[in-house]
Amino acid sequence: MCPTRVSLSRENVKGDFVQLVNEISGQNVLNCYQCGRCSSGCPLTFAMRLLPNQVIRLVQLGLQEEALETNTIWVCASCLTCHARCPRGVDLAKVMEALRAIGLRPGTHDRIKPEDLPPETLAKLPQQALVSGLRKFTK
Ligand code: SF4
Ligand code: SF4
Known part of the structure; x- marks a missing residue:
């Protein structure tokens, strides 16, 4: 705000x-x-x-x-x-x-924790999106 x-x-x-x-x-x-x-x-x-x-x-x-x-x-x-x-x-x-x-x-703190991502989400996510997301949202 x-x-x-x-x-x-x-x-x-x-x-x-x-x-x-x-x-x-x-x-x-x-x-x-x-x-x-x-x-x-x-x-x-x-x-x-x-x-x-x-x-x-x-x-x-x-x-x-x-x-x-x-x-x-x-x-x-x-x-x-x-x-x-x-x-x-x-x-x-x-x-x-x-x-x-x-x-x-x-x-x-990290904005997302990879270990918290549900397996079904991980299975569907394109690898590039996953890598860029982890770069963006984690330390
Ligand atoms: S960053 Fe550039 S486009 Fe955006 S408000 Fe400032 S001068 Fe304008
Ligand atoms: S702030 Fe700029 S770079 Fe970010 S989504 Fe908007 S237009 Fe794209």
Whole structure:
């Protein structure tokens, strides 16, 4: 959920969280000027609690907890539509990947446990989907 009050400060905007996301993703989230073209083209917004550009805004504001708790970073399928539409060249898929990586770091937990997957699901899943899913959802 988006906070109703945001503390805008140089420390947040230039803070450790923004730097870390930029470092892992290889992007500069501060290049985003919130035009919304990424979100208007994203095929998965129906399942996202926050739009992709809203997640970028949270990162820009240094709001780590809010950015990591949204389901958007897990719903993103890395389809790159947003990147193709972004006039500022921001690769949101890489930013989402960086946020997932930060969320899965020590102190957190795997989003899925392979041993919990029912055998009938495992039998039906294409191997590629299984491998990419485990890469995405586990430490
Ligand atoms: S399209 Fe690019 S500049 Fe526009 S809101 Fe999305 S990330 Fe920001
Ligand atoms: S890469 Fe993710 S955020 Fe971007 S359009 Fe695809 S699903 Fe949406």
